[in-house]
Amino acid sequence: MAEPEKTHLFDKPRNVRRVLHILYALCGLTLALDFVIHRHIDHPWEALWGFYCVYGFVACVLLVLVAKEMRKVLMRREDYYDE
């Protein structure tokens, strides 16, 4: 008989939560640094506080929501071309 498999890193929900908490902390930290670090600006939009944070978040949410809508038009069965 095979031995019972050992538990892996992300089998414990606690570890998944930890990763998420680290991510939240990093987001908070980089956003806070926007106050401290005087960024070199190539363009006025960049000067807005938290510009890159908001843009990155909104871009990804938009991307996924639009792509989901695209599925309604573009998605076919897996063997669509195989007939």
Added chain:
Amino acid sequence: MTSSIAPFLIFYLGAVLLAVTPTGLRRVIALLVPVLGALNLYALPEGVGWTLPLFDYSLVLVQLDRLSLLFGYLFHLAAFLGFIYAFDVRDRLQQVSAMLYAGSALGAVFAGDLITLFLFWEMLALTSVFLILARRTARSFSAAVRYLLIQVGSGVLLLAGALAVIADTGDIAITRLTLEGLGPWLIFIAIGIKCCFPGLHNWLTDAYPEATPAGTVFLSAFTTKVAVYALARMFPGTELLVYIGATMAMFPIFFAVIENDLRRVLAYSLINQVGFMVCGIGIGTALAINGAVAHAFNDVVFKGLLFMTMGAVLTRTGKINGSELGGLYKSMPWTTGFCIVGAASISAFPLFSGFVSKSMVMVAALEGHYEIVWLALLFASAGVFHHAGIKIPYFAFYAHDSGIRCQEAPRSMLVAMALGAGICIFNGAYPWLLYDMLPFPVEYEPYTAAHILTQCQLLFFSALAFAWLNLRGLYPPELPSTNLDVDWSYRRLLPAAATAVASLAGRGWQYLDGGGQALASRAVSRTEGLLVEWGMLGRTWAIKTTALWILILLSSYVFVEYL
């Protein structure tokens, strides 16, 4: 010491050796050839090397400058990594065609004239198709036929354009062109096909995911990068390219999000990365061209690495669909790690290779006052992290546990992936070696506090968006599916239209009785006679025009016939 051996020749000779030697020897030869080739390249003098007379012209088989030299080294590196990855492959067909394919890419970047470029352009198509055929499935066979038709079509357009340019200028040398007149446009479109301009891109996402695990690694390195090189050589500073490139960077990421085949996801993100290069070439400043070329270099390594990890997954599990995978970090921890390095590189995390090259194009876009394009590229940067940076590792190695337990990737594959990952980190952490090889002197400094911070903000908040969408259940699940793209027009629409026309015409013909049919035939031949005597067809045409029409007619016939 200087050498005078053409770089492609070493690979072609290597391919001949591979064709006749037994398995054990073949794998050694395959590794030796890129090393010997790189040494030879090091010893080659700059300028015109090898010429061959052809009628009134002299073909320049080898011409070396900083731009071609960089691509030359890049292709040797890609071939070397590829052959390590394919060390356990015993399939002679794949080895020989990969060797010829790499040689053809070298031939194309060192070509000094349009005819030589055309020859290697077609060789790229002819040799690479076997890497797709070598999968030996019905799907890969039909994908390979479509791939070959489109690639050869690109070559035919290149030849037609080259002949038109030569007829106009009397010179066969590869020079900077402006988009005026037929010749330059034909060349532009020919390159555009290989470069995956929007609408002309579908051959890549159709064929690359159908190749063998090692085959896709080779394919991802050469064809599109030769096209990028040709654009940088012939059309730098062409403003149209800025917008084409921005579109290429944008639209594939939407397809990548809903695609289930993870190698096809990577194929879409390949187009997205080439978009950054095309955009840089279009901007045309020293910084932008440097950025485009540096990004081509980094992309070959990190995209090759990502294809390697997915090829390893395919090799071990026999599956590549996101819907069937998950939890593989338990079985393939090393592959997982290398995949994450590749993902961090393509996403341009600080200390990884994408960080030092992609930003050059973006800064150049701002400096050239292309604000909207800059926003588009920023969107694409966030998007590429989303689908290639997170989606690929997440759905293959984490997500829900698929229950698949397999072996870690074979050692040869691990070595290749480790080397690729090492180069990604080296180029990211110490970019100056790469910068020194670029066509123009580099004044750009990637590691400023502002750049590091803004890039981290962009990426962390993109990751936050992924986590949020996932936790809220808004993220589209991986579904077994086919997504329609431009290929639908020639795989479904065109055949359906042809069948409809044929059946309509057939029914119409039957509807006429014997007398009607005779009448119709007579009318047709009468009209024909009139046209030939007085009309369009009776005129004398320039041979150039006639040749062009014959070319168009024949290639569209071939295209429709074999689709």
